Amino acid sequence: MEQQAVLAIGIFLIxxxxxxxxxxxxxxxxxxxxxxxxxxxxxxxxxxxxxIDFNTLxxxxxxMIIVNITAETGLFKFIAVWAAKKAKGRPVAIMVAxxxxxxxxxxxxxxxxxxxxxxxxxxxxxxxxxxxPTPFLITQIMASNVGGTATLIGDPPNIMIGxxxxxxTFVAFINNLxxxxxxxxxxxxxxxILMFRKQIKTTPELMQSIMDLDEKELLTDRKxxxxxxxxxxxxxxxxxxxxxxxxxSATVALxxxxxxxxxxxxxxxxxxxxxxxxxxxxxxxxxxVLVAGLIETGVIATLAEKATNLTGGDVAATSMLILWMSxxxxxxxxxIPFVATMIPMIQDMGSLGxxxxxxxxxxxxxxxxxxxxxxxxxxxxxxxxxxxxxxxxYPIKFAQFLxxxxxxxxxxxxxxxxxxxxxxxx
Amino acid sequence: xLEYRYDPSIIQITESVNEQDAEFRIRxxxxxxxxxxxxxxxxxxxDNDIYTDALFYVYKNHEYGAIVRxxxxxxxxxxxxKHQLLQSVEWKTSPESS
Numbered sequence: 001m002e003q004q005a006v007l008a009i010g011i012f013l014i015x016x017x018x019x020x021x022x023x024x025x026x027x028x029x030x031x032x033x034x035x036x037x038x039x040x041x042x043x044x045x046x047x048x049x050x051x052i053d054f055n056t057l058x059x060x061x062x063x064m065i066i067v068n069i070t071a072e073t074g075l076f077k078f079i080a081v082w083a084a085k086k087a088k089g090r091p092v093a094i095m096v097a098x099x100x101x102x103x104x105x106x107x108x109x110x111x112x113x114x115x116x117x118x119x120x121x122x123x124x125x126x127x128x129x130x131x132x133p134t135p136f137l138i139t140q141i142m143a144s145n146v147g148g149t150a151t152l153i154g155d156p157p158n159i160m161i162g163x164x165x166x167x168x169t170f171v172a173f174i175n176n177l178x179x180x181x182x183x184x185x186x187x188x189x190x191x192x193i194l195m196f197r198k199q200i201k202t203t204p205e206l207m208q209s210i211m212d213l214d215e216k217e218l219l220t221d222r223k224x225x226x227x228x229x230x231x232x233x234x235x236x237x238x239x240x241x242x243x244x245x246x247x248x249s250a251t252v253a254l255x256x257x258x259x260x261x262x263x264x265x266x267x268x269x270x271x272x273x274x275x276x277x278x279x280x281x282x283x284x285x286x287x288x289v290l291v292a293g294l295i296e297t298g299v300i301a302t303l304a305e306k307a308t309n310l311t312g313g314d315v316a317a318t319s320m321l322i323l324w325m326s327x328x329x330x331x332x333x334x335x336i337p338f339v340a341t342m343i344p345m346i347q348d349m350g351s352l353g354x355x356x357x358x359x360x361x362x363x364x365x366x367x368x369x370x371x372x373x374x375x376x377x378x379x380x381x382x383x384x385x386x387x388x389x390x391x392x393x394y395p396i397k398f399a400q401f402l403x404x405x406x407x408x409x410x411x412x413x414x415x416x417x418x419x420x421x422x423x424x425x426x
Numbered sequence: 427x428l429e430y431r432y433d434p435s436i437i438q439i440t441e442s443v444n445e446q447d448a449e450f451r452i453r454x455x456x457x458x459x460x461x462x463x464x465x466x467x468x469x470x471x472x473d474n475d476i477y478t479d480a481l482f483y484v485y486k487n488h489e490y491g492a493i494v495r496x497x498x499x500x501x502x503x504x505x506x507x508k509h510q511l512l513q514s515v516e517w518k519t520s521p522e523s524s
Contacts, residue, residue: 120477127447127481127493209483209491217484392478 005297008042012290020333022377027279030286030337037293051292055163055250056156057281060110062253063153066232067113068275069260069268073225074218076105080121081215089207091131091200092193095139098122099192102140103147103185107154107178108236111144111381112277118144119388129206134396135196137389141401142188142373142408144381149369150174150181152249153239155379156284157330157339157368161361162249164343168361170239170249176362180419184370184412195404224264231260280380287340295344304348315356316425318349319363320417326367327413331374331406339368359424366416374409376401430503431514436460448499450492452511463509464490470505480505 015033019026037043043051070076083101087093098118105114118140126133148155152162152173162168219225235256238245242252261269294300311317322342329338342364350357372379376386376398386396432439437460438453454460471480479498483491494502507515 120472123477124481124483127478128483130444212485212487214484214486388477391476 002297004040004042005299007040008037008293008297009299011036011040011042012294015290016333016337019337025279026334027283027286030283030290032286034286034289037289042293043289043296047296048289048292051295052285052288053160053163055248056159057284058248058250059153059159059163059253060156060281060284061276062235062250062255062257063110064113064276065257065272066228066235066253066260067109067117069224069264069272070228070232071117072221073228074220075225075228076117077121077124078215078218080118080125081210081213081218084125084210085213085215089129089202089210091126091129091202091207092197094125094129094210095136095192095196095200096189098125098136099139099143099185099189102143103150103181106144106147106381107150107181110153111148111155111379112280112384114147115140115144115381115385116388119385123392125210128209129200129202131200131202132394134389134394135192135199137385137394138396138401138404139192139196141379141382141385142192142405143185145369145372145379146181146184146188146412148381149184149366150178153253155369155372156336158365159249160336160339160343161365164347165357165361169243171243173365176423177365180366180416183419184415187411187415188408191408227260227263231256231263234259283336284340287337290337291340291344294341300341300344301348304345305352307345308349308352308354313353315354315359316421318354319359319420319425322346322360323363323367323417323420324413326364327371327374327409330368330371331378331409335368335372335379339364342368356424359420362424363416363420366420367413370409370412370416372409373405373412374402375405378405378409427518428500428503429516429518430507430512432512437511446496448494448496448502450494450502452490452492453488454490460511463511467502467505467509467511471502 011033015029018024018029034048038045038048079101080098083097084094087097102114102118105118119137122136122140123133126136145155149158150173152158152168152170158173162170162173235252238247238252238256239249242249261272307318307321311321326338326342346357346360346364349360354360372382376382376396382401386401389396436454436456438455440451442449452464454464468482471482478495480492480494480502483493485491492502503512503515506512
């Protein structure tokens with residue numbers, strides 16, 4: 001192996017180790033790793049920039065701006081309280097309603113944003129019912145990872161896969177991943193009810209207090225709400241049509257974001273930009289450059305060749321290998337760097353003779369997204385919820401989540417394996 | 427112990443205490459300008475870093491509720507005072523501590 005390749009692997013592994021250790025912020029580590037790839041001449045600056053996927057970044061920034069402005073209207077609180085009232089204040093029914101809202105929200109927004117919106121309103125409702133919020137929060141974590149699996153924009157791995165493979169459009173993601181996401185959710189919900197129904201009991205008086213709430217008062221700015229809903233609607237229509245009109249998903253999201261800023265006026269600009277999760281955006285930048293080092297030195301091509309040899313180039317075996325490997329890996333390491341590494345590897349498998357890559361792409365998406373449920377550190381949304389809950393006096397322990405999350409994750413991967421096999425490989 | 431007084435012709439406050447919270451029910455008999463002030467208090471507690479310090483609820487009959495964690499009780503009462511929903515706030519020494 002060439003010296004540059006050894007150096008690239010060394011930098012990559014050290015960065016990965018630091019990301020897993022979580023002693024230094026992952027963005028700092030990834031950006032330093034990316035910089036080292038350029039400083040050591042493994043990739044030139046021009047090549048590094050060429051490898052940064054601005055479609056992924058633009059899509060994330062655009063959606064973050066739209067969602068953050070919409071959150072100002074109180075819409076998400078309104079939906080949660082409205083649903084709680086529809087559930088007649090019954091804790092189990094509210095838990096199911098919040099699971100569904102989180103899953104749908106995570107499909108069309110991103111997971112982290114969805115849980116950031118859901119946790120405060122969940123704490124508010126559970127406080128009023130005087131029930132432990134932990135079952136609600138744990139089930140929402142899992143719902144966000146399942147819901148995020150369903151669409152191109154739902155979870156960062158899907159955004160990255162959709163951006164790298166032009167044939168996998170927004171509609172293709174929905175057609176291929178939404179059915180299995182719905183199946184998994186349908187299987188999960190009765191299990192959640194069985195597991196938690198005894199822990200979330202309340203009194204008829206407290207249930208009535210939910211029914212007495214006036215959810216309309218939560219909508220703080222109706223004019224802004226109309227603008228936000230219009231732009232959100234247009235943006236989602238844009239996602240459905242993006243391939244027909246030959247536009248990248250980032251163009252749709254950014255056009256939506258800046259149309260909304262045009263409608264709201266300049267005063268929202270600074271606040272909207274301030275709420276963009278810039279550390280996440282730069283984490284992606286660093287990772288793209290790190291992976292560029294592995295691609296340019298031929299490491300990824302070698303790995304793809306070895307994986308293809310291992311499965312004999314058989315699509316079914318390769319799909320199952322990718323699905324299970326992605327799930328187990330994503331349960332314990334960040335799925336974003338994992339998918340960033342796997343994408344060029346799968347692309348290389350195509351050039352090594354595997355003609356039908358589609359089931360492999362869906363396997364990667366399913367494994368990486370659903371694998372996030374395997375442990376508390378499996379996805380950013382899990383850590384965000386755990387952090388917010390701990391701050392409010394409801395810590396979710398790593399072992400506590402693992403005991404529940406890992407078997408549920410395995411169950412979802414068994415279902416996903418059957419789905420991939422029956423739909424694409426039979 | 428913190429004691430407060432309010433003008434009952436403008437506002438009615440009832441308070442109950444459970445293990446971890448104090449629950450306030452606030453009824454504004456005069457909306458202008460007090461409703462805006464109450465909304466400012468709500469915004470202050472909703473926008474800070476702690477979600478459950480004081481949770482606000484709006485009921486159908488124009489009543490407002492707040493569930494306040496015990497450790498933020500003083501902050502909440504002082505916020506009511508700051509926005510002139512209370513007339514006075516005073517520390518009273520309880521008989522046991524004197």
